[in-house]
Amino acid sequence: MHEPRNRQGHVWLLAGTGEGPLIARTLLAKGWQVSVSVVSSSAATVYDGLPLRHLWIGALTGPQAIRGLFEREGIDRVVDATHPFATRITAQLLEACGGEGPTLFRFERPIEPLAGARLIEGVDALTSSAGGRRILLALGARHLPAVVAALKPGGHHLHARVLPSPLALRQALAAGLHAQRLAVHRPQQEGDGASLEAALCRHWAITDVLCRQSGGITERAWHRVTQQQGLQLWLLRRPPLPEQLETVHSVDQLLDRLC
Numbered sequence: 001m002h003e004p005r006n007r008q009g010h011v012w013l014l015a016g017t018g019e020g021p022l023i024a025r026t027l028l029a030k031g032w033q034v035s036v037s038v039v040s041s042s043a044a045t046v047y048d049g050l051p052l053r054h055l056w057i058g059a060l061t062g063p064q065a066i067r068g069l070f071e072r073e074g075i076d077r078v079v080d081a082t083h084p085f086a087t088r089i090t091a092q093l094l095e096a097c098g099g100e101g102p103t104l105f106r107f108e109r110p111i112e113p114l115a116g117a118r119l120i121e122g123v124d125a126l127t128s129s130a131g132g133r134r135i136l137l138a139l140g141a142r143h144l145p146a147v148v149a150a151l152k153p154g155g156h157h158l159h160a161r162v163l164p165s166p167l168a169l170r171q172a173l174a175a176g177l178h179a180q181r182l183a184v185h186r187p188q189q190e191g192d193g194a195s196l197e198a199a200l201c202r203h204w205a206i207t208d209v210l211c212r213q214s215g216g217i218t219e220r221a222w223h224r225v226t227q228q229q230g231l232q233l234w235l236l237r238r239p240p241l242p243e244q245l246e247t248v249h250s251v252d253q254l255l256d257r258l259c
Contacts, residue, residue, distance in 0.1 A: 009033065010053065010074055011258070012102075014089065015081035017046045017186075018216050019107065019251075023081055024050055026251050032258070035073065040165065042186075060089055066096035077258055081107035084214050084238050085140075094242060105257055106247045109215030115223055117233040119213065123150045126210065126234060131155030134204060138197075138211040138222065139236070141168035144175040147210070152176065159204050161185065161197070187218045194221035201229055213238040 010033045013024055020036065027034045028051060035054035038044050044057050054073070060066060069075065078097055082089050090106065097104040118125070126135070127150055137147060137160040148158055159181040162168040172182055183200050201209070206229075211222050213235040226233040241247060248254045 009076040009258075010035065011077045011079060012037065012069075012073070012075045013079045013081060014093070015079075015107075016083060017043050018218075019081055019109070021046050021050070023079065023107065023251055023254065024052065026255065027258075028052075030255065032077075035075070042165070060092050063092050063096040066092060067101065070096070070102055075102050078102050078104045079107055079254065080104060084109060085212055087239050090241070090245070094245060104245065105254060106241060106245045107254060108241065108247050108249055110249050111213070111238070112215055112219050112223065114235070116227060117223060117235050119235050119237055121237055123147050123210070123236075126151055126156075126208070127154050133157070133208050134206050135159065135208045135210055136161065136201060136204065136206045138209060138218075140212075141171035141175075144172055144177065148175040148177060157181075159183070159200075159206065161187075161200065187221070194225050197221060198225045198229065201225060201231060206231060208232045208234060210234045210236070212236045 011027055012035050013020065013027070014037045015023060016038060020038070024034050024036055024047060033053045035056065036047055036052055037056045039059060041057055044055055047055055078093060080090055080093050093104055131154045134157045135151065137144060137158060139147060141162045144160060151158060158177060160172055160177055161183045162172045163186055164184050169182070169184060173179065181204070185196060200206070209222055209226055209231055211219065211233070213219065222233055225231070246257065248257055
């Protein structure tokens with residue numbers, strides 16, 4: 001594996017709490033200056049102690065503002081390791097890096113084997129199933145209003161797991177979910193746990209789990225829980241990436257391409 005030719009190069013990493021800290025630590029160890037962007041202050045805590053050049057918190061504000069950041073900070077490379085369903089962020093980065101902008105790399109989690117899961121394009125696949133299913137929604141709170149509106153008329157019993165933030169809780173309650181059917185916690189990011197998810201499925205007598213084909217630790221945990229308990233796992237298909245976006249699937253591949 002090659003060392004970076006410009007050992008003082010500046011990499012801007014956009015990531016969450018999954019692979020982000022590992023990528024950041026690896027790049028720092030290889031001599032790169034690293035700045036990280038996360039969406040929330042809670043996500044920023046996993047980067048505590050790392051000698052980052054910057055740790056920015058908050059949403060992006062469009063391609064023009066991103067180009068201004070490139071100029072001010074002297075950014076040489078951009079690594080988009082955001083959630084596979086965060087397509088708006090990826091589109092903004094792709095536009096901002098066009099022309100003479102920094103080289104953009106997409107760090108994309110590998111697709112997990114389906115095993116017994118069913119891959120679907122949308123929740124219509126569940127609306128046609130027999131009513132009375134006890135469905136656990138693990139989608140992200142902002143998607144709950146549309147999903148609940150589609151599934152509730154079918155007579156299903158809907159439960160949800162949401163992140164521990166005031167916004168996520170407000171969104172879940174506004175979607176029409178009962179407070180007694182909400183679990184507020186952050187998915188485990190290390191190890192092969194998911195003991196809380198397994199306990200929730202048992203406590204609520206869940207029959208089906210609906211989540212996104214996001215890959216990584218969280219999706220693997222749902223595969224394991226549903227297989228162990230004999231539940232049906234439904235996966236919303238991952239959006240396709242733009243063809244012109246250079247994509248890597250591991251930290252080793254990323255290091256090779258950054259040279």
